[in-house]
Amino acid sequence: MIKKAYEREWEKLGVFEVSNKLIDLAQKNKKYSTFLNAGRGNPNWINTLGRRAFARFLEFGMVESERTMQDGDLAGYIEGDKIESRFDQFFSQENRVDSFIREAMEYAEHTLSIDKKECILELSNGIAGNNYPVPSRCLVNVEKVLNAYLEETLYPQTGLAKTTKLFPVEGGTAAIVYIFDSLKHNRLLHEGDQIAINMPIFTPYIQIPRLTNFQLTEINVTSTKESKWEIAKEEMEKLLDPAIKAFFLVNPSNPGAHSLGSESLRQLKKIVDQRKDLIIITDDVYGTFVDRFQSVYGLAPYNTLLVYSFSKLFGCTGWRLGLIAANEHNVCNDLLEKLPEEEKCILDSDYSIVTTKTRQLPILDRICADSRSIGLYHTSGLSTPQQCLMALFSLTHLVCQKQEDMYFKSADAIVARRYHILCEALGIPEDNSPTSAKYYTIIDIYHIAEQKYGKSFRTYLEKNVEQIDFLVRLSKEKGLVLMAGMGFDAPAGTLRISQANLPDEDYRQIGIRILALLEEYYRKYSRS
16 A cells, blocks of 8 residues: 555655656556556657668678678678669669668759768678767768758748758657756856746756756746737746746647747747847657647747657657757857956866867767767767667658658548547547647646536545545556646646557557546445
8 A cells, every 4th residue: 555655755756766766556457457657758669660670771881891891790891882783682672661762862862962972881891880070069961861851841831941950869868968067067057047948848858957967937828728828928037037048948849739839939039139149949849739729939040959859740759850950140159259358268277188179060960079078079969870770761752742641641541540539538628729739638637527526526636635645546546647738837637648659549548548547436425
């Protein structure tokens, strides 16, 4: 039995740590044979074409390596002489994978103006992983492919691919850590500085600024479910305060799963027109789940550091594939120029081991250097196989060009279908607004209780049932793991459900089990 004091200790933990404890309880439940974990957002689908192309390219690279040297399992390096003809011969099979690889190379050559030989060599060597990443920040042709993908999916028809620099990293979470570390090291954020955060938000993004090595002051810029998670004008106008150094958001939001609509984007554009010095950090990992999505980076590239991860759409959380994007003309670079001379000299000393022109080192290259404590800059950068897999995933979309990407369509359909089943089981209306990603659902237990049993029962729940108690019973008695909305700074009584990681029909069971527990609370209330 879980004692109340123990539950109160759990409340001090982050929602993901609580989730791990709830999983242990749920797996031991006796009533339901099926354990359901709809807490984390790890998708239960993967992109096969990008992975198969990766495996096929690896095979090609091994054959090429054995051409230059072979002694048992020891092989040499890949040579470029006449590699195009050997490539054409190797990938000549009439199957889905070889056809895609040929099409991808044609796209790279004719649409992105990438030299075919150089592209083949970069991917072959990169997938073989036979050298350090050179340049450290991003492989040359991989950067061109990733830039084309980002513009196509997150800020279409802006032309920003030409002026955007990328730093591939170990997933979106690594990107955030590197950004905060480097902003502090470069004196762009100081202890006690105010940072605005669009709440509710992914829990670690609340926790990081509070850590002792940052100690930033949070200013909440709050969105609500009633406004479909848009940012109200009065909330947005908090950003006009010059004391706020940076604005941090997830778009589409987590847990709200809504992108900023056109009005919020217009308001934000007005803000940055007045606040030229405002740093914006946007995490757009769920952007592809919203039709005609528009990133904040697309309207304010000068102010924005963009974080993106391939993990959710392509089902590759284990690969840790993410990136940071920054425009060549970036507010951070200009703020570095305005630092006091004393601070510039300190940074000159730090970065002098990697460049003789320290004051010309852009923020993204500083983030890359800082990711390896500067001294190990020569071995910095994401592994080349990871970079190449990101490029291949991107190319699976880019080669569609004007045709609909059926993989994107299928991924959207999965979460939409599960969302429909869940809402139907709970008896709540669906939100089919154009900004809805449907990757997560925030449900209000108090509202459902009132809807089914009346306002007095809702009041009883609010006063007598702690949220952690509801989650513990849901796990222990019903075998169901969800996450508390309060851990994301969402209102009390809300729970986050992921539509990504369980088979479709399990979402009906989720609704049934939630309602069954509510009924048990109601029976207890009726007897009191």
